Amino acid sequence: MLNNYFVYLSQKYASKWLVFCIDLCIVLATFFIAYFVRFNFTLKFDIHQFLLQLPFLIVVASVSFLAVGSFKSVIRHTGFTDIVNVFKAVSLMALITVFCVLINLNFNLISGFTIPISIIVIHALFSFVVLSGARLVFKMAYNYLKHKYVVCKKVLIYGVGDSAIVTYNALINNVKEKFDIAGFINDDYIKEGKSIDGILILCKNKINQEYIDSNNIDEIIVTSENLKKDNLISLVDLKVKITKVPPIESWINGELNVKQIKQIQIEDLLGRAPIQINNPNLTNEFNGEVVLITGAAGSIGSELVKQLSHFNVKHLILVDQAESPLYDVQQDLKRHGKHDFTAIVADIRDGLRLDNIFQEHKPSMVFHAAAYKHVPLMEQSPYESIKINVNGTKLLADTSSRYNVKKFVFVSTDKAVNPTSVMGATKRIAEMYISCLQKESKTKFITTRFGNVLGSNGSVIPLFKKQIENGGPLTLTHKDITRYFMTIPEASQLVLEAATMGKGGEIFIFDMGESVKIYDLAKNMIKLSGLNFPEDIDIKITGLRPGEKLYEELLANGENTLSTYHKKIMISKTRELDYVNVKSEIEELCITNRFQNNNIVMKLKRLIPEYKSNNSDYERFDKRVQIYKKAKGILDDKSDKTYSNL
Incomplete structure (x- = not known):
């Protein structure tokens, strides 16, 4: 009963006019105290004169409070700014009083009216102390009662920087949900034992499962964007909810909303800083261009569409044979007010259809992301892999060359490097064909290679998520298998960057950081879901699938790299091909039964x-x-x- 009553009261704000009246009463009380102290704690002063001064003081104090607005703050959320406003109001009140007294002394406007300067100074000091103290006492009492009678979520804030302070303020000022901030976590010992707004700073080494359990911690909120991978993983190992504050640039109007604090994602455990692209040449590169994207409904293709739609392109042509996903991309563009695009259901294996599209829309740039990518399925169907990954690429590249497209950007894969599967081999053949075509075409053919994309269709992350939802187990082909990972936006940004810097004939490879052990990734996903491994969900080793590697490579035997102006993008120096014979053999391969x-x-x-x-x-x-x-x-x-x- 008391709990519900306090919750009701805590959601009500005291009227600002009530605060205004209380502040006036405090000013009058401190005015009496100033006289009492000035006359050696006695009442041996002119009471009649004192009573004549009170109406004047009420008017001056009212003007000061109204001018500064010190009474408008929410008392239970009093902060430094509120105390500063009280100081401004009291200072203004003292200045106005002194000014009026001096004017009256010189011009005798009100006969016999004056206030001693010493009284004004003592009164100003007492008023500031009592007004500020009253606010802080009320805040302390409110917080004490709130923690005693209202159910609060007990949290630790990881970080002591500006982002941590903003997070702290957002939590304590949140109306819908109550938070009890148990402490701030810092990575070193330098600030240990100090406090922020009365909240103790703790060293990271002291935050273990015993501390979490004994202090009933419900959540740890990470505010640092550059938190080391090992520190983040150590937090994930704790049996407590881990959330993260978004980057400052994504805050709403520069302010953090509690709703923006989200669960830690598996992307945060990659162990590398996100790749940032900030190249003004991108805007010029795509300005006024007609851009065709194949595989536009896929993971990479749809992100390319999204990012290209932010540039001043003349027209986007979205090509995919998957009708429903393409429709979703189309509707998403319309929702965001984009209309300079055409969505086309088409198969890149149909040369006549491609010719018709190029003839009608005359694209000046092509991004080729359409492909069959599932290794075990392609191992069973080499002909289908050839049809899409090789022949489809060949037809699209030939058509682009015939219509003098400026640039043709091919999205390849690290599985094309020293391939062990049919899928990887067909992607390597496609790379080789456009390299051959470069020798005889005005079109600039550019290849990009990167590893696995987090969250892409059919990738391991969505699979693990689905298996966790179904209660497990998580299936893994080998305990030692590793992969390179990057996010879909990162991959697409790097493709656009490579397209901008490409001069024709390059194979661009991306620095994807350290490879990730999938077994560790699976365990971390279980922990991020609030479950325990192996008690709640286990991991089952199923054995390598046909064509699958234990680890991927970004360079083939005999290849090395050249640097570019972007430290995350390199150019692979591939060995020379017998272009005439290779091209002829690839063409023969495409007509195989x-x-x-x-x-x-x-x-x-x-x-x-x-x-x-x-x-x-x-x-x-x-x-x-x-x-x-x-x-x-x-x-x-x-x-x-x-x-x-x-």
Whole structure:
């Protein structure tokens, strides 16, 4: 009952006019105290004169309070600014009083009226102390009663900087939910034992599970954007909710709202700072261009569409064969007031359809993100992988060249490096084909390579989330498997940056930081879901899938890199190709019969000497090659004759 009553009262604000009246009463009381102190704690002063001065004081105090507005603050949330306003009001009251007394002394406007300067000074001092003290006492009493009778969420704030202070103020001023700030956490010992607004600063090393349990901590709010990966993971290991304050630039009108504090995401545990792109040349690069994006409904394609829509492009052409996802992208653009685009359901394997699109819309730039990307499925269907990843790329690149497109940007993958799967091999073949085409075309062909994209369709993160929702277990192919990760916006920004700096013929690779162990990622996702591993959800090792690697690479054997003006983007120096023969063989590969899977894989291996199948039925071809070479003494992996005789 008392709890509910206090909650009701805590949600009510005292009228500002009530505060105004109380402040006036305090000023009158301190005026009496000033006289009492001035006359040695006796009443031996002119009471009649004192009573004549009270109406004048009421008028002066009222003018001062109204001018400064010190009575308008919410008393239970009194802060430094409120105390400063009280000081301003009291100072203004004293100045007006002195001014009026001096004017009256010189011009004798009111006969016999005066106030001793000593009384004015003592009164100003007492008024400031009592007005400020009353506010702080009320705030302390309110907080004591609130913590005693109202259910509060007990939290720790990680950080002691400006963001932490803003977070603290946002929490204590929140009306809908009550927070009890148990302390601030700092990474070192320098500030340990000090306090912020009476809240103790704690050293990170003292925050363990025992501390969390004994102090009934409900949540730790991270305010530092540059918190080290190890420190963040150590927090995740604790059995307590971990949330994070968004970057300052995303605050609403420069102010933090409690609703913006969100659960820590798996992206925050990557162990590297997000890649930032701030290149003014991007605006000039896409200004007035007609840009075509294939795979526009996919993870990367849709993000490219989103980011390109913010530039002053003349028109966007969105191409995808997935009707429903493309419709979603279309509706999202319309919701954001974008109308300079055309969504087209089309298959990039249809050369006539592509020709019609280019003829009608005349794109000046092409971003090619359409592809089959699931390794195990493509291992079973090499012909389908060839049709999309190789032939689709070939048709699109040929059409772009024929219509003199300025730039053609191909989104490749790290699985194309020393491929162990059909999917990776087909992406490498596509890279090779556009490299061949560069030699005879005015179009600038640019390739970008990067690893796994967090949250993309079919990636491990959505899979783990779904498995957690279903109660587990999480399925993992190998305990030691590692992958490079970046976010979808990061990947798309880097693709746009590479498109801007590309001169034609480059393969751009991105610095993706350290590779992430998927087993650790799975455990962290379980913890972030508020569950325990392995008590609540376990991890099941299923074995490597056909064509799957334990770890990915960004450079093939024999490749090295050149730096660019962006430290996160490098250019791969690939070995020279026999462009005429390679192009001819790729064209032959594209017309291979669909039922000849073995023949397709053998041709892929002939074109890509570093392609060695892993955990796949096609490993037998690698063994046959080695046996044949050993028997014949052939050392040249590139020999067409070697493969044709097998």
